[in-house]
Structure formats: structure tokens, C-alpha cells
Amino acid sequence: MNLILLKVEELDADDRVVLSGDRARHIRKVLKPEPGQVLRIGLLNGSPGKGTVESINGKEVVLRCEFDSTPPPAPHIDLVLAMPRPKVMKRLWAQLAALGVGRIVLLRAEKVERFYFDTHVLEPEFYNPLLVEGLQQARCTHLPEVMIRPLFKPFVEDEFDGLFGSHLKLLADPSGEKRLADFFPVAEKSERIVLAVGPEGGWTQYEREKLMEHGFHLFGMGSRILRTDTAAVGLLAMLSGLKE
Numbered sequence: 001m002n003l004i005l006l007k008v009e010e011l012d013a014d015d016r017v018v019l020s021g022d023r024a025r026h027i028r029k030v031l032k033p034e035p036g037q038v039l040r041i042g043l044l045n046g047s048p049g050k051g052t053v054e055s056i057n058g059k060e061v062v063l064r065c066e067f068d069s070t071p072p073p074a075p076h077i078d079l080v081l082a083m084p085r086p087k088v089m090k091r092l093w094a095q096l097a098a099l100g101v102g103r104i105v106l107l108r109a110e111k112v113e114r115f116y117f118d119t120h121v122l123e124p125e126f127y128n129p130l131l132v133e134g135l136q137q138a139r140c141t142h143l144p145e146v147m148i149r150p151l152f153k154p155f156v157e158d159e160f161d162g163l164f165g166s167h168l169k170l171l172a173d174p175s176g177e178k179r180l181a182d183f184f185p186v187a188e189k190s191e192r193i194v195l196a197v198g199p200e201g202g203w204t205q206y207e208r209e210k211l212m213e214h215g216f217h218l219f220g221m222g223s224r225i226l227r228t229d230t231a232a233v234g235l236l237a238m239l240s241g242l243k244e
Helices: 021-031 084-100 113-118 124-138 152-164 205-213 229-244
Strands: 004-005 016-019 039-045 048-057 061-069 077-082 100-108 143-151 168-172 193-197 217-219
Touching: 004 168, 004 205, 016 021, 021 048, 021 229, 039 061, 048 124, 061 084, 077 229, 084 100, 084 124, 124 143, 124 152, 143 152, 168 205, 168 229, 193 229, 205 217
Parallel strands: 004 039, 077 100, 077 193, 100 143, 168 193, 168 217
Antiparallel strands: 016 061, 039 048, 048 061
């Protein structure tokens, strides 16, 4: 935990916060600060700052908080991901937040089992703590927006352009002859990107054509066939490097 994330409603009128639970436990047992020591904090969906330890009493930690006047820029990368197996998605939540994804759309492709969308892994009560875990690891404050879309065609035809119309659209598929680097440095540093990653069985021809009708550029990662989580994490890491 490299950043202690707070919610605005946790602060009192004097910008003090009383922490208990996992955050207080981490401060007490891992950071082991003395009163007066300054810790890295951040306001969820807001600015980073510093928290001065005022007291540690039993299982509670009291911090006096100060936040930067300007919040950090929102992530430039969004992800459209064909829903993987629930146990894989469980592993992915924290990693996607840590890598700096602004919006996560979980989509049902033809080669995705329908029952994948019945899992508790897609409940906000389950995934929000994991997203926060990833943010605290990476020292980020922007909580990704999550959209669950179990129907491919209605999402692409009715919603996609309104959400991603001005984005650079990149479609990952083994059939792609171009490579990710071919789109840089042509892309502007400030340009938002949406990355589409398919299921382990790949996008169907219909799905590829439908996405390309909406402006997607096809690219591949070589001859290796990767698992969904490996491909998503690897591509997001590559995109982050290319955008900097």
C-alpha cells in the first residue's frame, strides 16, 4: 500500500480522518510511524496529498490531511474486454486499476460463456475494494468506471460511438499484421485511447468487422496466443510506455 486512499465523506470539518480496519492496520504494522510523521494520502477521484499522524490509539489512526490544489489528470486509456472466466477477472481488477485504466467495459463476445456474467465478481461490492487496492499500490486516485455489457451488438451499435467517438481505437487480434508501435508517435500524447482485447478463443470475423466499422485499427502481438489476463496487462503496460 503505497498510498492511503480516503473518501471525502470520511473527513471532518477540520480535514481530519479517523482510520480503522485494513488501512489503520497497514499504517500501524507496516509503516509504523511516530506522531508527526507524514504519510502519502489521496482523495478518491481527487487530489493526492499528505496526512500527518496525530495519534495512534489502539486500532485507530488519526491523520490531519492536506491535499494538492490540482487533481492529477484522468487516465488516457480505456479498455473494452471480452469477459474472461470469473477467476481470471478476479485477478485482473486490481491490476487494471494499477495500470491506469479510466473506463473498463466488460463485453460478451461470441466465444464467452453466458454464465460468466452471473458471477459475484461483477458486483460493485466485490470489485470496488480490489480497484482501490490497485490504486493504492500504484499511487493513483482515479477509480475506473466499470460498465457490464452482456450483449455485443447493442453495445457496439448504440453506445460505443457516444463513449469513444474521439478515441484512437486499437483492436488486438492474432490476425493483425501491424504492431502497437506502428500507431506511435503518430498518436498525440493527449489523445485518448480505447483498447479492445478479445476472449482466449479470439474475436470472430463478424466481431472484428463490426468493431472496425466503428473505427478500430487491427493489430497483433506476434504468433503467440496469450491468455486474456496476460494480453490485457501486457498491452496496457506497453500503451502506457508509448503514451509517456
